[in-house]
Amino acid sequence: MKAIRPAWDEGTKKRLIDAAGKVFARHGFRAATIREICKCANAAVSAVNYHFGDKKGLYLAVFEYCNRRAIEKYPHDLGLDSEATAEERLRVFIRSFLLRGLGDGFPAWHEKLIAQEVADPSGIFGKVAETAIRPMDEYLEKVIREFLRKENSAQEPDVCLVELCRMNVIGQCIFQIHIRQLMPLAATKILEPAQITAIADLIFQFSVGGIRAIAAGR
Amino acid sequence: MKAIRPAWDEGTKKRLIDAAGKVFARHGFRAATIREICKCANAAVSAVNYHFGDKKGLYLAVFEYCNRRAIEKYPHDLGLDSEATAEERLRVFIRSFLLRGLGDGFPAWHEKLIAQEVADPSGIFGKVAETAIRPMDEYLEKVIREFLRKENSAQEPDVCLVELCRMNVIGQCIFQIHIRQLMPLAATKILEPAQITAIADLIFQFSVGGIRAIAAGR
DNA sequence: GACAGTTTCAAACAGTTGTTATAAATATTA
DNA sequence: TAATATTTATAACAACTGTTTGAAACTGTC
Missing domain, CATH: 1.10.357 (Tetracycline Repressor; domain 2)
Structure with a gap:
């Protein structure tokens, strides 16, 4: 089975941060689901655990990213x-x-x-x-x-x-x-x-x- | 046939409203769980569906109750x-x-x-x-x-x-x-x-x- | 007592959750 | 090219979700 990688791929990690930011902002930590985030990011569910360890790790990464960029801007x-x-x-x-x-x-x-x-x-x-x-x-x-x-x-x-x-x-x-x-x-x-x-x-x-x-x- | 309905302030129904108010207020609708509410109210999980139909029914009942009592008080x-x-x-x-x-x-x-x-x-x-x-x-x-x-x-x-x-x-x-x-x-x-x-x-x-x-x- | 209506409880249902094991695909290097 | 490391995809896991079932335990009336 040939896997189709989207051409606009600019790194799964970045896409996950973006998608997670959107979903966490909309639903909060508890109510947000990894599957919705991954679907939003065109990534497999396991990608979260591979890149960030677990859900909380992704959450922290999003927070750090947003915080840094927002104050920077x-x-x-x-x-x-x-x-x-x-x-x-x-x-x-x-x-x-x-x-x-x-x-x-x-x-x-x-x-x-x-x-x-x-x-x-x-x-x-x-x-x-x-x-x-x-x-x-x-x-x-x-x-x-x-x-x-x-x-x-x-x-x-x-x-x-x-x-x-x-x-x-x-x-x-x-x-x-x-x-x-x-x-x-x-x-x-x-x-x-x-x-x-x-x-x-x-x-x-x-x-x-x-x-x-x-x-x-x- | 006159159905014997317990007063609103008595019994499991009241305890469920109380517990649900606490839990929904703390976690929101999505993240709150029926099991936590029922444990808090010393009731079986099925009590929610029996008295309020479903989770959303309980949520609405809590809202109506709180709203009425708060403005009343x-x-x-x-x-x-x-x-x-x-x-x-x-x-x-x-x-x-x-x-x-x-x-x-x-x-x-x-x-x-x-x-x-x-x-x-x-x-x-x-x-x-x-x-x-x-x-x-x-x-x-x-x-x-x-x-x-x-x-x-x-x-x-x-x-x-x-x-x-x-x-x-x-x-x-x-x-x-x-x-x-x-x-x-x-x-x-x-x-x-x-x-x-x-x-x-x-x-x-x-x-x-x-x-x-x-x-x-x- | 027996009876019918109402309420509780434990168990189980199907679906979803976070997480993981494993294999395939890709990237990197020699 | 071949060999290795990195990344992605699939499927499954156990735990948890809301909901339903069916039997037990009440309630009041006769």
Whole structure:
């Protein structure tokens, strides 16, 4: 029996990562099946175990790949001048977050995979939190602390308030991403970068108002 | 012939609903297994099919039960005076949302189940959206529209801005619920109503500042 | 007691899951 | 070319999935 290898073959390993990203993002670790992934990747079921050991190995590989590429493509500061104000850094942070979550292809998986981990943790969340979430949190924390300090006449802001503001900003971004990935119509239509920037700027406006209100304390 | 049907709150049926709520909330529809639910409810596996037809029937029953009880216990206005200002209604809406999501027992499942549906839709989302999400959305929409109208000297606010504000408020609430359900320490410790109110009021403060900033348009 | 309706339980069903053993196909090197 | 290592394909494995079966155990009424 002559096996037919597709001409567009650019390596089973790469195709598996791509397919697994799609399927894991859609169903989460538990509900995703190796067979669906392999069918999606035009590969045999045994390919997963050969290249990645087991299902969890593939999952980790996908996470590492997405995380690395997403931050590489859309870093938190989007190459902003390091002398930029806290306000400007916040605006850009929100834009980068939305670009990662609403863009086409693998960057969108990144946020969706994290969402799946939040919904039904698979046990690797600790590792993910360290490499993907922690650095982002610390970056945003610094930005917001600086912002609040300026608003509050250089007085060191309350830790709880900083955390609350950080959560609120992230919450808004994540909700936007989820709601737009969920809507059946939006699923087919990818948002243009300009549209994403527009949404990001509105969230920025809202957040600045919110942070100022928290800083004012009433 | 009068069939002797046990009260809804008694017997295996009730225990199954309780157990299924817990397991579905933790793992989602696909990844949850009937056997885990039945073990949790001290029931035989066939009990599910006897009482609810199939897995999906149980899932729907859980959703209906949670939804009804959660809104019953914490309605959107928490019994507020119907003459209350939009600002006060918003404050109370946020508090009721957090109480539903962070309280003990079944109210907490409610939001978690919706989150699971968002993460990996099981096909019944249309039904859920109609009965659980749509009414909440419309209530909040009215509140925010009224708020914006007052801020903007009775001028009818832009539809997109109303929607954005609504999403941002919901996003903040949902994120708070998720993050607190995720943290391993918080899982054991249930928040006191007073603590929940405190968090809700901070989100309210933040949101009011945000909405005002959006209304001001800069 | 006997009887009929309702509910439980253990066992088994067919289908799917992750994983693996083995052989075939391909790539690499001498 | 031949020999070797790497990669892919097939089929099977045991464990688990939702569901069904049929017999037992209840329930209340006569």
